[in-house]
Amino acid sequence: MHLVIVTPFPPRVTGIGQYGYHLSRALARSGAFRRITLLTEQAPHRPPRERWEGLTVERLWRRDGVAVGGQIALRLRRLRPDLVWYNLGASVFGRTPQANLSGLLSPLLGRLAGLVSVVTLHEIAELADLRALDVPGGPLVRLGARLLTRLTTRADVVCVTLRRHADWLAARYPDLPVVHIPHGTFDTPRWLAETEGPELLIFATFAPFKGLELLLTAFRQLRLRHPRLRLTVAGAEHPRFPGYLRRVRRAFGDLPGVRWLGYVPEADLRHLFARATLVVLPYTAATGASSVLYRAATWGRAFVVSDLPELRATVEEAGLQAAFFRCGDRESLVATLDALLAAPELRTAQARHNYRVVAAHLTVEATCRAYLGAFRRALILRHGVGALVPT
Numbered sequence: 115m116h117l118v119i120v121t122p123f124p125p126r127v128t129g130i131g132q133y134g135y136h137l138s139r140a141l142a143r144s145g146a147f148r149r150i151t152l153l154t155e156q157a158p159h160r161p162p163r164e165r166w167e168g169l170t171v172e173r174l175w176r177r178d179g180v181a182v183g184g185q186i187a188l189r190l191r192r193l194r195p196d197l198v199w200y201n202l203g204a205s206v207f208g209r210t211p212q213a214n215l216s217g218l219l220s221p222l223l224g225r226l227a228g229l230v231s232v233v234t235l236h237e238i239a240e241l242a243d244l245r246a247l248d249v250p251g252g253p254l255v256r257l258g259a260r261l262l263t264r265l266t267t268r269a270d271v272v273c274v275t276l277r278r279h280a281d282w283l284a285a286r287y288p289d290l291p292v293v294h295i296p297h298g299t300f301d302t303p304r305w306l307a308e309t310e311g312p313e314l315l316i317f318a319t320f321a322p323f324k325g326l327e328l329l330l331t332a333f334r335q336l337r338l339r340h341p342r343l344r345l346t347v348a349g350a351e352h353p354r355f356p357g358y359l360r361r362v363r364r365a366f367g368d369l370p371g372v373r374w375l376g377y378v379p380e381a382d383l384r385h386l387f388a389r390a391t392l393v394v395l396p397y398t399a400a401t402g403a404s405s406v407l408y409r410a411a412t413w414g415r416a417f418v419v420s421d422l423p424e425l426r427a428t429v430e431e432a433g434l435q436a437a438f439f440r441c442g443d444r445e446s447l448v449a450t451l452d453a454l455l456a457a458p459e460l461r462t463a464q465a466r467h468n469y470r471v472v473a474a475h476l477t478v479e480a481t482c483r484a485y486l487g488a489f490r491r492a493l494i495l496r497h498g499v500g501a502l503v504p505t
Contacts, residue, residue, distance in 0.1 A: 115504055116149040117141065117489075118193055120186060120220060121201035123154035123171065124380075126353075128319060129405050130236050132380075134201040136300040140482035142168040146504035151193060153186060155207075175217070178208035183219035190224050197489055197504075198224055198231045200269070204239045204262055204401070209354050211258060215265075222268040230496045232488055233269040234295075237401035238279050246323055246399035248354075270492035273485070275403040276424065277431045291495060293488045296432050297403040298481040303473040305414040306388045312455055313344040315390035315415075317378070317406055318397075320359050321352035325396030325420060325442075330366045332396075332447045337371060340455055348375040348386055384413060392454055392461065393417040398442050400424040407434065408476065411468035416461040418450050433471050435464045 119141075121134030134152075142150055150169035155177050156162070162173050174189055175182045190198060200221050207217030221233050239249075239259035249255055266272075267283065271291045274280050280294040314333065318324045326347065333345045351359050363374055378386055387393070393410040400422045407428055410417045419425050421438040429436045437454055440446040454461050490503040 115147050115197070116151070116193070116195040117147045117504075118190060118195040118198045119150065119152045119169075119201065120198065121152065121154060122206045123152065125157050125160070126155065126177075128203075128206070130201060130203045130206055132300065132405065133234075133236070133297070136478055137201070137481065137485065138169060139167045140478050141485065144482055144486065144504075146486055151195070153189060175207075178210055178213045180212050180216050182207050182213060182217040183223055184216070186217070186220040187223035187227065190220075190229060191227055194229075196230065197493060198229050199485070199489070200224075200231060200233045200266075201236075202233060202266055203236045204259075205354065215258075215261075218262055218265045222265055225268050225270075230492050231269040232271045232273060232485075232492050233266055234273040234275075235266055235279070236275060236403070238263060238274075238282065239401075241279070241282060242401045243399045247401065248322060270495050271488050273488055276427050278423070278427045279402070291491065293484075293491070295481060295484040295488065296476055297405060297408060297428070298476040298478060299408040299412040299472050300405070300478055301384070301409065301412050303412045303469060303477070304384070305469055306384070307414075308391060308458075308461075309389055311342055311344065312340060312391045313346060313389055314451070315346045315348065315387065315393050316396070317383075317386065317393070317409075318349045318395075319352045320349055320362075321355045322358065323397060323399040324352075325398050326362055327365075328398070328442065328444060328447065329394055329396045330362070330369060330372070332444050332451065333372070334369055335444070335448050336451060336455075339452060343455070344371045344373065346373045346375060346386070346389065348378045350377040383409065387413045387415055390415055392451065394447075394451070395419045395425060396439075396447060397422060397425065403428045407436070408432075408472060411465075411472045414465045414469050416454060416464040416468075418447070418454065432476060434468045437464070 122131035152171045153174050156173045164171050175185045207213045224231050239262050273293045273295050275297040277294050280292045283292045393415050397420045419436045420441045437450050439450040493501045493503050
């Protein structure tokens with residue numbers, strides 16, 4: 115059986131790309147497919163075609179190109195796979211609405227070509243605070259959000275990482291087969307003991323809505339009570355906001371105790387989280403489940419989280435625990451961080467609970483098995499109970 119995966123993929127650093135990277139590798143290791151081809155965007159200094167972890171990576175389209183959907187559809191017609199998995203978000207194909215509209219047409223074009231398809235939607239634009247996310251499009255942005263939902267649900271089965279998204283889609287499209295697959299962790303769970311010296315970590319793809327400036331002002335206030343406290347700022351910029359990190363660093367460059375790391379390679383992430391006492395998600399807007407929460411839980415780190423619907427859903431649906439603060443409220447953030455910095459027993463209790471939950475139910479192997487179930491369902495819906503299905 116031949117599976118084609120359409121996904122963003124390293125070296126570009128995105129949450130959805132990391133999800134595609136880890137799940138593709140897990141699917142290749144599962145032995146369920148005779149052949150796996152991964153279609154992704156072109157990258158500097160990378161060949162157009164290469165073997166990786168038992169599958170073939172084809173770097174097909176150019177980011178921000180307006181013909182992406184046609185390129186994907188044409189390649190799929192030539193490959194004629196048994197199944198296509200699209201790993202998608204609203205902005206995975208570029209910075210412009212035109213590029214993303216083109217790319218997000220590909221599930222519909224594949225369906226018209228008779229291909230069996232499964233789509234993973236990491237975000238539903240209609241449910242997001244588009245103004246807080248600074249989404250381009252002016253007065254037509256809401257219409258565009260509805261159009262994106264229609265386009266990306268043209269599949270045999272749609273997977274989402276939040277139960278609230280599954281419930282919303284089921285109410286909007288009663289005949290659409292929807293599967294909730296919790297985001298889960300990418301890494302093998304390992305309990306890491308706290309290191310000496312208190313340290314906060316923010317790890318993100320940085321944009322104005324990630325709350326970095328809010329955290330920096332809170333950190334300045336916390337240093338008055340915790341003079342040894344450090345803050346590590348790790349992660350690359352969001353492609354829609356070039357220069358954002360440079361401007362923030364210039365504004366807060368005189369603040370002592372801050373480490374600015376920029377992009378951190380996948381291989382160094384465990385060490386990055388090992389240094390942290392608390393992981394902070396001070397976001398002022400969010401579109402879906404957070405992989406950072408799962409990484410923190412995987413390595414035994416407690417987290418402080420903005421009380422946004424998507425982040426609360428990530429925590430509660432998975433049975434995790436978090437310390438929430440009022441979104442955008444500096445004093446609430448300071449008080450919540452201060453309380454956990456002063457109470458190691460509270461940090462440890464939260465971290466141990468989350469570690470046990472992730473290790474028991476939310477590993478990448480468990481996520482892979484859930485996808486194999488979704489793939490089987492799509493094939494049976496299209497071809498009947500006698501269909502050849504991955505096992």
